[in-house]
Amino acid sequence: MIWLRVTVLFWGLSPLRVSGFAAVSMLLALVPAAQIGLVASAVQSVADAVAGDADAGRSAFLSGGLLMAVSLASHLLGTCLQYLDSLLRLELTARVGEWVMRKGTMLDLQQYEDAAVYDNMQRAFQESSGGRVYQVFTQLLEVARELVTLVTVSVVLFSWSPWIALAILFSPVPSVISYMFFSHKGYEIEYERASDRRRLYYYQHLTTSDHSYKEIRLFQLGPHLLDLYTRLVRTFFDTDRRLARRQSLLGGTLGFLSVAASSSAVLWAIHTTIDAGRIGQLAGYLQAVGSIQVSAHAMLLGIAALYKDSLFLGNLFDFFALPERQLKGGTRPFPDKLRKGIEFRDVRFVYPGTDRVVLGGVSFTIPAGRCVALVGQNGAGKTTLVKLLTRLYEPSGGRILIDDVPIEEYDIDDLQRHMGVIFQDFIRYELPVRDNIGFGRVEARHDTERVAEAARAAGAESIVESLPQKYDTTLGRHFEDGHQLSGGQWQKMALSRAFMRRAPVVVLDEPTAAIDAEAEAEIFTRLKEIARGATSLVIAHRFSTVRMADHIVVVENGKVIEHGVHQDLVRADGVYARLFRLQASGYLTEAVSP
Numbered sequence: 001m002i003w004l005r006v007t008v009l010f011w012g013l014s015p016l017r018v019s020g021f022a023a024v025s026m027l028l029a030l031v032p033a034a035q036i037g038l039v040a041s042a043v044q045s046v047a048d049a050v051a052g053d054a055d056a057g058r059s060a061f062l063s064g065g066l067l068m069a070v071s072l073a074s075h076l077l078g079t080c081l082q083y084l085d086s087l088l089r090l091e092l093t094a095r096v097g098e099w100v101m102r103k104g105t106m107l108d109l110q111q112y113e114d115a116a117v118y119d120n121m122q123r124a125f126q127e128s129s130g131g132r133v134y135q136v137f138t139q140l141l142e143v144a145r146e147l148v149t150l151v152t153v154s155v156v157l158f159s160w161s162p163w164i165a166l167a168i169l170f171s172p173v174p175s176v177i178s179y180m181f182f183s184h185k186g187y188e189i190e191y192e193r194a195s196d197r198r199r200l201y202y203y204q205h206l207t208t209s210d211h212s213y214k215e216i217r218l219f220q221l222g223p224h225l226l227d228l229y230t231r232l233v234r235t236f237f238d239t240d241r242r243l244a245r246r247q248s249l250l251g252g253t254l255g256f257l258s259v260a261a262s263s264s265a266v267l268w269a270i271h272t273t274i275d276a277g278r279i280g281q282l283a284g285y286l287q288a289v290g291s292i293q294v295s296a297h298a299m300l301l302g303i304a305a306l307y308k309d310s311l312f313l314g315n316l317f318d319f320f321a322l323p324e325r326q327l328k329g330g331t332r333p334f335p336d337k338l339r340k341g342i343e344f345r346d347v348r349f350v351y352p353g354t355d356r357v358v359l360g361g362v363s364f365t366i367p368a369g370r371c372v373a374l375v376g377q378n379g380a381g382k383t384t385l386v387k388l389l390t391r392l393y394e395p396s397g398g399r400i401l402i403d404d405v406p407i408e409e410y411d412i413d414d415l416q417r418h419m420g421v422i423f424q425d426f427i428r429y430e431l432p433v434r435d436n437i438g439f440g441r442v443e444a445r446h447d448t449e450r451v452a453e454a455a456r457a458a459g460a461e462s463i464v465e466s467l468p469q470k471y472d473t474t475l476g477r478h479f480e481d482g483h484q485l486s487g488g489q490w491q492k493m494a495l496s497r498a499f500m501r502r503a504p505v506v507v508l509d510e511p512t513a514a515i516d517a518e519a520e521a522e523i524f525t526r527l528k529e530i531a532r533g534a535t536s537l538v539i540a541h542r543f544s545t546v547r548m549a550d551h552i553v554v555v556e557n558g559k560v561i562e563h564g565v566h567q568d569l570v571r572a573d574g575v576y577a578r579l580f581r582l583q584a585s586g587y588l589t590e591a592v593s594p
């Protein structure tokens with residue numbers, strides 16, 4: 001029950017304000033019935049006074065005065081309601097955004113990489129402004145308020161003519177049924193479209209982001225992307241147009257029934273009142289007819305809107321209900337310095353939801369304080385090994401041991417806190433340099449000496465020195481006064497971030513692909529010193545980096561096919577030697593070419 005969840009959610013925000021809001025709404029619901037009674041009494045008293053009844057004049061003024069008091073009270077209550085409405089709306093929008101962000105940080109990588117879950121998240125994010133949650137809450141109160149108005153006004157109306165009352169009460173039903181039916185259809189269509197919508201946003205993003213501009217322009221992909229976009233939009237448009245046509249036809253016909261029912265009821269009401277001959281009752285009766293019609297319509301439309309909005313909100317609550325951090329760790333604290341090292345023992349892995357064996361029994365060790373390089377072709381499974389070591393995924397078989405302890409016995413947060421990891425697709429934070437580096441140990445980002453030391457280690461110090469506000473310079477182009485860096489300079493920032501962590505385990509996934517050869521050689525010859533004797537795993541395609549490692553592991557199709565030190569592997573004349581010669585010959589050919 002979405003409405004129940006919304007009510008509970010609101011109650012949690014502020015019980016006082018929510019009960020105040022509900023109480024004021026209910027008081028306002030009584031206003032129409034009071035007005036009808038007073039109008040009837042005032043008109044009747046005036047008519048009697050005109051006819052010569054001496055006392056009637058006084059009671060006409062009394063009814064008029066009370067009518068004024070009711071209007072005044074209604075105005076005050078309305079103002080009060082508006083104020084509470086603004087407060088609750090502001091509070092809610094801030095909180096829903098907060099909840100969505102918090103939930104996002106509590107999910108596993110696996111959920112982000114699962115298309116169905118990702119679609120659900122995207123649908124939920126569309127609700128993260130909280131607007132629809134608020135709408136459901138106010139619609140709920142609106143429905144309750146109209147119901148109270150209907151009941152109180154119906155009491156008056158039923159006492160005069162039950163049949164007319166029934167006709168007026170049910171006249172809006174046909175149009176509301178059609179509204180509900182098409183709301184549901186609209187939702188189904190949008191639900192099916194989720195992945196196509198994402199595709200649409202993606203095409204838009206490609207043609208409107210600075211990141212993709214160069215390639216899109218030079219490959220002249222603009223017209224192609226535009227064509228893909230327009231074709232998709234056109235299919236959306238065709239479906240929507242068909243729905244709109246059906247809605248107009250059916251909605252129009254049913255709406256006609258509604259209008260006919262209410263008009264006949266009004267005529268019948270006039271006829272009955274003329275027969276009875278009581279002018280006051282006629283005035284009250286006509287006012288009641290209008291009011292009941294408005295309330296019944298508002299209530300049924302409220303229910304229909306509630307139904308539609310609940311469907312959309314289902315996505316948000318499904319998102320909140322997604323299981324959190326399913327990967328469980330133990331309670332063992334992670335060592336500040338490794339004694340023995342890391343061992344991959346017959347590690348096997350298949351990505352959830354797929355059946356392709358990505359790792360088919362990988363075994364190798366990284367002795368404490370040493371640097372191991374992982375080499376292999378694209379898709380060999382290198383990054384997957386890093387995801388397992390950093391506990392973003394669980395191996396499907398085999399074990400990973402750190403200092404002879406199975407990795408799952410360590411507290412996950414503590415383990416991740418003790419790893420300095422930079423992935424190939426590292427983030428370019430469009431934030432100050434201090435944050436770009438300091439995020440490696442967020443609580444120490446104001447420690448300028450530590451940030452500077454990390455920058456020095458990654459060879460980024462000279463870049464920072466050349467920036468207008470040094471460590472306080474905002475990087476990137478998205479924000480005012482942002483300073484754009486080159487690809488290699490960004491990579492040095494990411495590398496600084498890994499060193500900022502001062503972790504006992506350092507994992508670098510292609511850390512120097514965009515860094516110039518001189519800086520790369522400097523970083524790797526000093527890696528052990530820079531990483532303060534950490535145990536490190538480096539994935540690289542450049543053999544100039546790889547050869548500097550203490551030990552090299554060659555992976556192919558999810559298996560270790562060779563391992564050893566550079567010279568031994570070259571001497572063994574296997575896959576490593578072939579790949580090494582291939583790269584070296586490229587450089588040598590270039591060197592001897594005119």
Ligand SMILES: Nc1ncnc2c1ncn2[C@@H]1O[C@H](COP(=O)(O)OP(=O)(O)OP(=O)(O)O)[C@@H](O)[C@H]1O
Nearest residue numbers: 113351354358376377378379380381382383384385
């Ligand atoms: N989230 C995922 N879901 C399913 N399959 C995946 C996922 N991530 C990677 N793979 C598949 O796993 C295999 C290994 O990928 P991985 O990223 O580990 O390769 P890699 O050796 O790091 O490659 P590269 O050198 O190109 O970075 C690839 O075939 C890839 O298609």
